[in-house]
Amino acid sequence: MENFFRSLKAGRLYLTRYASYQETKTDLFDLTRFYNHGRRHSTLGYLSPMEFERRHANSSS
DSSP states (O other), X not given: OHHHHHHHIIIIIXXXXXXXXXXXXXXXHHHHHHHHHTOOBGGXXXXXXXXXXXXXXXXXX
16 A cells, blocks of 8 residues: 555656646546556556455455
């Protein structure tokens, strides 16, 4: 979780000038969605967090 917030601050918030609160909110939502659904994590066997969770939820049944 700390890596996410570091990436968020360094790569997005400090480098982007938003025109409105809504634009900021939309961008952060899109980034969070990508981080959880699209970005592959080496510590999770190169799966996204959502894919990792799905696979492990199915294997424990």
